Amino acid sequence: TGGGGDDGLTIGALQPLSGNFAPWGSVHQAGLEFAVDEVNDEGFLDQELTVESTDTESDAGGAATAFRRFVEEEDAVAITGPVSSDVGVRTAQLAEELEVPLMLHMAGTHRLHTKQSRHTFRLGSLPAPMDLQPQAELIEERDYQTVGAIVADYEWGRTVEDQIDEWFPDGIDLSVDVAPRGESNFRSYLRDMPEDLDLIVATGHPPGSISIHTQARELGLGHDLTTGAGLPPGVLYEALGGAAETFAHLHTPDVYGDAFADVAGRFAEDRGEQFTTHHGYGYIAGRVFAEAIDEADSTDPSDIASVVLESSHDTILAEPLQYNEWGEIDGVRSMLSTVHEGGPDFHSDGAFHLEQEYQSSLMNASMVEPLVPEER
C-alpha cells in the first residue's frame, strides 16, 4: 500500500473486514477489485485505477477518520464500502462535507439524504419503504392471511415497523414484536405468534433474521417463508443449509439476467470463485465510478459525483442505475430469492444458486422522504 495520487486514481474502500459485518466486506471488496482490474485492462481511463481499502471494524467514528485519511492523505477520488446505517449516516455526512462521492454498500436508513445531498449514493440496501413494498406485494400475490414480524429495537427495526403499517395490506392477521438488537434467542416471541402462520417478516431484525428462521422451524410453526435481510448468499447457505430454501432475502442485482451471468462467468474464470449479489455491489461501485470519471473527463471528486448523480448506468441490476436530485436510488426493482444447493448455470462448480420467489414492481425515489435538517 502507500499513497496513490501521483500516478494513478484511487478509490477508497471503507470495508468492514472484521466484526459483525465482515462477511459483507470481503465479498464487496472482491467485486470492487475485479471491476477495477477490468477497467484497467480495458484501458479507457488515462490513469491506472487503484483500490485502497481499510477495515472500519463496523465503527462509525473509525470509518469517519479513515474517510478523511483517504481523501486527504491518499487523494482518493471516490469512496465506497460502508455497511450498516450508523456508518452510512456518518460517512454520508463526510461525503457532503468533503465533496467526495460515496457509494454505500449496505445502509438502509431513510434518514441518509437531505435535499441538499449531492455526493451520497445508495446501492445495496434499499430504504425501508422500498424494503417493505416488495414484501407487501408478495403477500397480496400469494394471498397470505397470517403474517408475523419481529423487528429490532433500533432505528432500522422501528422504521420497518412503521413501514409495515404503511404498506402491508389491511385485513390480514398481522402481529409485530419488538426484540432487542442483540437478541439471538427468539423462541419466546415466536411462541406467541398466531397459529397457521404463512409468512414471517424478519427484514426488520437483520442481525437476528437467520435465528428467527431456524428457531421458527424448530418450534414447528409451519410457515411458508421467512423474509430476511440482504445477507450474502454464501453466508445464508452456510448458516442455514437446507433451511435456506424457505428463507427469502432481498437483493437488487438481477442474478437471473444475462448481464449478471456475463460478469459472473468472467469472475469465475478469473478468480475461480462464485460471484454473488454482494460481489455485484462492489463491482457496480467500481464500474460506475470508472465510467463517471471517464464521462466527467475530470478527476475532481465533485465532478465525478455530478456525473453519477445525473447520468444513468447500465449495470447488472434489473434496471439502469440512476439517482434523483439528491442521490436517492430511483427506478429500482428488487427481488426476493431463496438459496438452494448446486451451482448456478454460469458457475456450475458453485455450491449454491438462487431461486426467485418474487420480483417487485418498479420503485421510485419519490416514495422515500429525505431527512429534513432542523433550522438552527
Added chain:
Amino acid sequence: MSRHPIAALRHRLGRFDDIALGVVVLAIVPQLVVGTGMTYQARLLTIALTFAIFTLGLNVVFGHTDQLFLFVGALAGVGAYTTALLADAVGVSPWLVLPVGALLAGAIGMLVSYVSARRGMTVIVIAILTLSLQLAIMELFGGARDLTRGSTGFLFSGLEVTFLTETLGFSRYVAHYYVLLAVLAVLLVGYRLAMTSKYGLAFKAIRQDEVAAESVGIDVVKYKTIAGFAAAAIIGLAGPLYAHGEGWIEPSMFSFNTVDVIVLIMLVVGGMRTTWGPVVGAGAIVYLEEQLHVLGQWRMTALGLLLMVLFLYFRSGIVPKVTAALDGDGRSVSLTDVTDRFG
C-alpha cells in the same frame, strides 16, 4: 518564615511554568502538522485533546481517590445530549446551556460518589456500579428514540467561536482545537492548584487509608464526593465539545468500548496522578491507534496485545518514567509533577 510578596508571587507562578510551556507547545502543534484545508490531522488533534480532558477527569476521581468511574462515556453523553437537546428545545446557542450539561453530569458523579462513600464501597464495587450505569444510560440514549433519534443520532454543531474561524480564519477543526486547548489549559491550572492545596493532601491520605484519614480529621465522604463531582463535571463539559468535533451525536460515540476503555488506557499509559499524564497518554494512544490501521483487520488484536503488555510492564506510565529518567540525570524537570514535590 515570611517571604517577600514578590518572591511569594514568583513562587506561586513558578508552580505553573510547566503548564505555560506545555500549552504553548500544544498551541504550535497544529501550525506544524495541519496543512491548509486539511481535516484529517486536525481531527486527530481534536480527538486527542478531547480525550485528554476526559482522562484528566478520570485522573482526578480514579487516580487520586481510587473511585474507578467506568461511566466516563455515559457522563460525556449526558453532557452532550443535555446540551444539544436543551439548546434545541429552548432555541439558544449550545454555549449557553453547556454548563447545564456539565452540572448534570457533575451531579450524577457527585451522587455516585456520595452513595458509594457512604456505603463504604471498594474500588471494584464502584467499578461495577458505574459500569452498570454506563450500560443503562447507553440503553437510554439508544432507546429513548423520540428524544435522541436512537442509534442513528443527529447532527450537532454550534460550539464554535466565530472569532477563531472568521477573524483569525482558522478552519473549523483547527478552531475547535484551540477551544479545546483553552479548556484544557484552565483545567490543568485548576488541577495543579487543587493538588497542591489541602485537597491534594486529603486525596493522598484517603487513597492510602480511609480509616486513618478519618481519624486525623478528614471528611472522607466530603472529599470523595467533591472529586466525583469535579471529575464528572469535567467529563460532562468535554462531552458536548466531543460531539461538536464529530459534528454528530449518537450513542455509540459514548460506549464503553469507544470511550471508557480508551480513556483508562490513556490514563495508565500517560501516568496516573500526574499533571501531564492524561495529555501525554491521550496523544500517545491516538497516535498509536492511527498507526495500527496498517494492520487491517488485525488492528484490534494488536491493540489488545499491546494493552496487556503496557499494563503488565509499563503501568507506571510515560510521565513518571520520563520524570524519573530526567531526575536520574540530575537535569531540570520542568515537566515533572509538582504534586509529587509539594504534597
Added chain:
Amino acid sequence: MEVVTLAEIAVDAIARGLLFALLGAGITLVFGLGDVLNLSLGAFAIVAAVIGATVVSTVPVPIAALAALAGVAALGLAIDRVLLSPVYRTDGEERILLGIFVTLGLAIAIDGVLFAEFSLRYAFPLDVASRTIGGVTVLGSTMVVIVVASIALAGLFLFLRRTTLGKATRTVFQDETGALLCGINPRRLRSLIFVLSVVMAGTAGLLWSIQAPVGAGSAFDLTIYGIIVSIVGGVRNIEGTAVAGVGLGLLMTYANYFIGAYQAMIVLFGFVVVVLIARPEEIA
C-alpha cells in the same frame, strides 16, 4: 396470552437463566476466590462455541463438545500461566486493577481474533426431540441446556463446599502468605480455579450456541451477564449465583415481553445498581 405459552416461556427463561448462572459462576470463581474480575470471560464462551461448531462437522457431537471444553481449558491454562502470573505477583488494590486491565486487554485481543477470523455466528447443532409435558412443549435443546447446566453447577458447588481443596481455594484469596504458611500452593489453586471458570464459561457458550448462534459480538454481553449474576448472587457464593441466574433469566425474559426491550435492559441494570447500593459489603 395463554397460560401454556406463559409456561413455555418460563421454561425457556429458566434455561437461559441457568446459562447466566454458569457465566456468573465463572466470574464468581475467579473474582470471589482470586481477586481478578475476568472481563474476558465471555470471549471464552464464544471460543468454545466456535471450536464446537467448527469441529462438529468432522467428529460426533459429544467429542466435539469435549474438544471445545478442552480447547478453552488449554487456552485458559496458557493465559493463567503467561498473563495472570504477573498479576498474581502484585497484591491488594493493585492486583484488582491489574486484573481488570489485563483481562480487558485479553478480551479485546481474543475478540479481535474472532472478529478477524471467525466473524460469523456459530451454532452447535443438536437434534433432540421436543417433548410435550402437560400441554407445555419443551424443546429438545432447552432440555439439554437445563440438564447439562444443572449438573455443571451442582458439581461445582459440591467441589467448593465439600472438598478441602475447594475450601483451600478461599484461603488463597484472603491471605496468600497465610495460605503458603499452611502448606497450600496458591499458584496451583489459582490455575485450577481459572481453568474451572473458563470451562464453566465454555459450557455456557456451547449450550448457548445450541439454542441460538453466537458470535464475537456477543462476548462482552456475556461477560456483563456473568458479572451481573455474580453480583446479584453475592460474589462469594455459588448457590446465590445459581439462584440469581435463574431469577434474572425470568426477570429479563418477562420484562422483555411485557414492557419492551430497552426498558427491560434498564430494569436489569437498575436492579444491579440497587443491589450494589443495598449490599456492597457482600461484593468486596
Added chain:
Amino acid sequence: MSDPLVSANGIDVAYGDLQVLWDVSVEITDEDRVVALVGPNGAGKTTLLKALSGLRPLAGGSIELFGADAAALRPDQIVERGFVHVPEARNLFTEMTVEENLEMGAYTKRAEQAATMAEVFELFPVLDERRTQRAGTLSGGEQQMLAIGRGLMAKPDVLALDELSVGLAPQFVDRVFEKVAAISEDITVLLTEQHVHEALELADRGYVLENGRIVAEDDADALLESDRVQDAYLSG
C-alpha cells in the same frame, strides 16, 4: 552427634537494594527444645524467619532443613517438610471462621485434623467458644492465639513463632509460655520475643541479632547473664 533440623549457613537477605541480613548462620538440632532469637527492633529477626520459611529469597548463603537443601523450596513445600512459621503479621483468613482457619492449618496433615484441633482447643479454650466467629472480628489477642493454633495444626517438627506474646495480656503471656514449654516436649520451637528475659528463661539456647548480624550465640542462661544482653534489653 545430634542431627541438625534447621541450619542457615551464612545467609544474606535483602529487600530490594537494602540488605538486612549479613552472613547469618543459625543451627537448630533435634536436641534443642526452645531456641530464642532476640535483638532490637529492626535487627532482622522477622526477616530471618521469613528466609527460613521460604517467604524471602536468599541473596547469599544456603539453608538446609532436615538435612536437605531448602533454599529453592516454596513456602508450602517447606511446611510440608515440617517447618512451620507463625508470622508476626498473623496472616489469618479473616473472612473464614476460627474453625475453618484451623482446618486450613491442617492442610498438609488432614488425617490428624480432628485430634489436633481438640488439642488446640484445650490449649486455647476461647477459640473453642468462638469457633464459628469470623477470624477478622476476633480481638487482637484472640487472633494471636488463633495464629499459634493454626501453626500447631500442621503438626510441625519445628515451629517458628515470631513475636509470640505481642498483644497478649500478661496472664496469657505466662500461659502461652507454659504451653510453649509443653509443646517443646515434642516439637522444637524457635521464637522471637520482646519479653527477652522470659524468652531466655524459657529457652535452652539463644541467638542475639543486631543490625542484621549474629552478635552472640550461647546457652540461654549464659546469654541472660551476659553484659551485652543485660545492658541492651534488660535495663528496664
Added chain:
Amino acid sequence: MLEVSGVTKSFGGLVAVDDVSFSIGDAEIVGLIGPNGAGKTTLFNTITGVDPPSDGSVTFDGASIAGRKPNKICRRGVVRTFQIVRTFDESTVLENVRTGAVFGSSRDRSTDEATEHAREAIEFVGLGAEAETPASELTMAQRKHVELARALACDPELLLLDEIGSGLTPTEIEELTDTIERIRDERGISVFWIEHVVDAIMGTTDRLLVLNEGSLIAEGEPAAIREDERVLEAYLGGAV
C-alpha cells in the same frame, strides 16, 4: 473533659462493651488494661466514632460526641492511634504528620504554618532525622511514633493510644513512656492508654481502668489496682 456513661456495644449477640461509665480529667494519663478480647479497642472505637455505641452517651467538654463521625471527633480534640499501625505508607513522615496538622485541628493554618507545626511534632517524638523518609521504610517502632506525631499535630486535648508500646523492647518502651509523660507535662494533653506492658503502664499512669468481658471491674491508682483481687484474677494472673 471526657464523660463516658453507660456505653454499650454489641455485635450480634456478643456484648463487647457492657454499660461502661468513667471520666477523664485535664492533663491526666489514664491506663486501660484487661484481658484479650475484654473490649478495650472496641471502647476506643465507640469514643472515636469508628464504631458508634449501641447505647449510652459520650460527651467531651460538655458536648455529646457519640455517633459523630471520626473526623468530627478528631477536630473536637479527641485523637487516637491504632493497635495495628495505620500510617500513610506511600507518604513521607512529614506528609503523614502534616495531614494531621492540616485537617485534624480546629485551628486554620496556612500551608507553611501547618508544615512548621508538623515538624515540631516530629521533633517532639524524636523522629526528626526521618522527616523525609517514606513511612514504608520505617521500622514498626518508628511507624508507631509517626502515628503519635500525626495525632499530636491534630492539637488533641485527649489522646487515645491503643497498644502503642506492643512489640517494643524495654529500652524503647522507656523512651516511649518518657514521651507520653512529656505530652502531658509540656502540652497539657490528657492521655488514655491501652497497654499490655504492665510495668510501663503501672509506672506512668495516674489512674487505671480495668475492663473484663466488656465491664469495668476496677478503677483506681496503679498501686491499688495491683492489689485488687478481681484484677489479679482476671488479668494480672501470676505475672506480677
